[in-house]
Amino acid sequence: METVTQIADQLQRTFDGAAWHGDAVLQILQHITPEQAANRPLPQAHTIWELVLHIAAWEEVLLKSLHGEPYIMLHNEDDWPPVRDASAAAWMAAVERLRTLATQLVGAMRSFQESRLHETIPGQSFTFYVAMHGVVQHNLYHAGQIALLKKANASSCQTP
Numbered sequence: 001m002e003t004v005t006q007i008a009d010q011l012q013r014t015f016d017g018a019a020w021h022g023d024a025v026l027q028i029l030q031h032i033t034p035e036q037a038a039n040r041p042l043p044q045a046h047t048i049w050e051l052v053l054h055i056a057a058w059e060e061v062l063l064k065s066l067h068g069e070p071y072i073m074l075h076n077e078d079d080w081p082p083v084r085d086a087s088a089a090a091w092m093a094a095v096e097r098l099r100t101l102a103t104q105l106v107g108a109m110r111s112f113q114e115s116r117l118h119e120t121i122p123g124q125s126f127t128f129y130v131a132m133h134g135v136v137q138h139n140l141y142h143a144g145q146i147a148l149l150k151k152a153n154a155s156s157c158q159t160p
Helices: 003-016 025-029 034-038 048-066 088-111 128-157
Strands: none
Touching: 003 025, 003 088, 003 128, 025 048, 025 088, 025 128, 034 048, 034 088, 048 088, 048 128
16 A cells, blocks of 8 residues: 555544544544533633634645645734634534545545655645645644533533
């Protein structure tokens, strides 16, 4: 199996199952209500919803770069998009966008030429190989945060 296919497999596992570490991002997001997603149980932490938007933003950056567009480092609201609409429809749309981007990114990685894996991304100091592994690491890092926030939300909703 080619390296790029192996990395794509690892990315797939971070999103929807068969992850070695435990639940994947989409499994963790199951049964989270818009209210829970927007709740901030830890005052200095991002919300689940903000994390979903953030993960999706970086998925899109890598996806575009694999299709030949510039790899743009995100800052401020591009890096941490604000939740502008806290409705149930907006929450479902945010999760669906994340799911769609993840599926598209896995597909783009699987079709990426192995011979280009160690090329430096134009305008950056790192390779496609590093960026692909980085997005896997990024997803797992934030999956852990989402899992903890989900537990914190459940704890804060319990009555004594």
